Amino acid sequence: MPPAASPPLSLYLHFPWCVRKCPYCDFNSYTLHGELAEGAYLAALKADLEAQAADVQDREVVSIFMGGGTPSLFSPAAIATVLEAARKLLRLAPDVEVTLEANPGTIERGRFDEYRCAGVTRVSLGAQSFDDLQLKALGRIHSSAETRRAAEELHAAGLQNFNLDLMYALSGQTVGAALQDVEEALSLEPAHLSHYQLTLEQGTVFAGKPPADLPDEDVAADILAACGERLADNGFLQYEVSAYALAGRRCRHNLNYWTFGDYLGVGAGAHGKLTARGSIVRTQQQREPRRYVANPTAMTRNPVPSSELPFEFMLNALRLVEGFERTLFFDRTGLEWGAVEGAVEALAARGLLEMDKAMCRASARGQQVLNDVLLSFLEKIPQTTGSFGLSTAV
Numbered sequence: 001m002p003p004a005a006s007p008p009l010s011l012y013l014h015f016p017w018c019v020r021k022c023p024y025c026d027f028n029s030y031t032l033h034g035e036l037a038e039g040a041y042l043a044a045l046k047a048d049l050e051a052q053a054a055d056v057q058d059r060e061v062v063s064i065f066m067g068g069g070t071p072s073l074f075s076p077a078a079i080a081t082v083l084e085a086a087r088k089l090l091r092l093a094p095d096v097e098v099t100l101e102a103n104p105g106t107i108e109r110g111r112f113d114e115y116r117c118a119g120v121t122r123v124s125l126g127a128q129s130f131d132d133l134q135l136k137a138l139g140r141i142h143s144s145a146e147t148r149r150a151a152e153e154l155h156a157a158g159l160q161n162f163n164l165d166l167m168y169a170l171s172g173q174t175v176g177a178a179l180q181d182v183e184e185a186l187s188l189e190p191a192h193l194s195h196y197q198l199t200l201e202q203g204t205v206f207a208g209k210p211p212a213d214l215p216d217e218d219v220a221a222d223i224l225a226a227c228g229e230r231l232a233d234n235g236f237l238q239y240e241v242s243a244y245a246l247a248g249r250r251c252r253h254n255l256n257y258w259t260f261g262d263y264l265g266v267g268a269g270a271h272g273k274l275t276a277r278g279s280i281v282r283t284q285q286q287r288e289p290r291r292y293v294a295n296p297t298a299m300t301r302n303p304v305p306s307s308e309l310p311f312e313f314m315l316n317a318l319r320l321v322e323g324f325e326r327t328l329f330f331d332r333t334g335l336e337w338g339a340v341e342g343a344v345e346a347l348a349a350r351g352l353l354e355m356d357k358a359m360c361r362a363s364a365r366g367q368q369v370l371n372d373v374l375l376s377f378l379e380k381i382p383q384t385t386g387s388f389g390l391s392t393a394v
Contacts (some may be wrong), residue, residue: 002021005331006259006262006275006276007061008060009056009262010061010064010065010253010256010257010261010264010292011064011086011090012112012253012263012265013045013065013067013270014067014069014094014265014267014269014270014285015041015066015067015071016028017031017032017033017241017289018029018030018073018103018288019032020139020141022138022139023204023206024201024205025141025200025201026203027067027068028269029068029069030069030289036073037293038074038075042082043293044083044292045199045266046082048267048296052264052299053089053295054277058152059091059262060093060277061091061093061096062093062096063096063098063099063101063291064092064096064098064099065253066082066098066099066120066356069100070101071100071273072100072103072106072107072115076118077390078120079100080119083119084119087352097122097251097253098122099120099121099122099123099253100120100124101124102124102126103126103140104149105142105143106389107153112150112153112154112156113153115159115256116158119246122161122166122251123154123163124163124194125147125151125164125165125190126140128165129144129145129166130138130147130180130184130185131177131181132145134170134171134173136274138167138198139205147164150189150380151164155189160191160194161191162191163190164188164190164192165386166185166187166195166196167197167198168198168220168227169197169223170198170211171212171214172213172215174219175222175226176376178194182227182231186231189246190247191246192243192246192249193231193236193244193245195231195242196314197242198311221368223288235247238255239320239321239322240319240321258317259317259320259332260313260317261273262274262331263323267282267285267292268286268292268293269284269285269287269288269292271284271285272284275332280309280333282302282389285298286298287300289341301333304335308381309334309335310333310340310343311378313332313333314340314374315374315377318366321367322347323354323360323362325358326355326357326359327391328361341373343376347373350363351363351371
């Protein structure tokens with residue numbers, strides 16, 4: 001049986017270039033050599049967007065997220081151009097959330113006001129740490145002073161709704177040092193904070209040559225607990241595995257991911273998910289920017305087998321601290337609760353899930369071993385599972 005109605009719809013726009021590729025990054029990003037081919041890439045984005053808009057006629061777009069790479073390498077005029085194309089081709093909600101990812105080292109003084117005028121309503125700033133030695137070890141091109149300056153400029157531009165990315169469990173990091181990073185972040189008065197552990201992702205420089213003296217699991221858990229308590233004391237409530245927000249400032253775009261909503265993926269290597277005529281289709285664009293620019297409508301479409309939908313749904317929804325309404329499972333997948341009931345009850349018996357007539361959520365212990373929990377929803381467990389999670393900055 002198909003879902004009763006289409007889920008909410010978002011738009012993701014990918015900008016694939018960075019000044020330097022960070023050694024921990026496994027996103028589809030490339031070091032910029034020479035001049036940025038802004039005009040050619042914008043033309044490709046518009047062609048891509050126009051082709052995909054036909055699939056979502058009359059559906060309202062609730063959020064737009066510009067990620068990368070480093071979208072803030074593109075000028076405010078370029079961002080205005082692509083957002084104007086989105087307005088012409090799609091039906092945007094009156095209060096559409098428009099997020100721009102930015103790195104402090106790629107922002108010139110005063111430009112946040114121009115991005116706001118271009119249509120940006122929210123910024124996600126890649127701070128990562130306020131320890132300059134740690135920033136150097138992470139391959140970042142900015143300093144802690146530049147992060148502070150960028151936050152000042154965000155407030156001056158009227159963009160108080162901004163996120164700060166922070167990493168923890170860095171090389172040699174103690175609980176006290178991690179708390180100092182959180183204190184520095186709070187002093188900049190963000191509305192949202194993403195706090196995530198440094199992980200060694202396959203295919204990255206750090207995977208081949210890990211940093212020395214990384215904290216063990218116990219220290220990492222102590223850091224997470226202490227920082228979470230400090231954030232809660234300052235009004236930042238955890239609503240997802242790595243996301244904390246002030247009241248009313250949760251990231252609408254990522255909430256749509258985590259509740260298994262739909263999204264268009266536009267740009268080099270961008271992924272999308274669409275529900276139509278009773279089926280769910282995953283889309284993916286060509287990863288390499290030059291090939292994408294040469295043929296921006298060469299997108300692949302792969303229907304998701306119904307046997308994989310329980311895992312796909314749980315991969316997202318169980319990241320939410322408060323969990324999800326059980327009726328959402330049918331609304332988003334078209335499957336009856338019986339498709340997951342056995343696995344859910346078995347996990348609940350082990351204390352990893354909590355369930356009542358209306359809600360299902362991971363327990364505190366379940367959140368700590370979420371990868372193992374998710375394996376229960378795979379029809380066939382692959383030999384190499386890696387780590388599960390939707391890689392999105394907020």
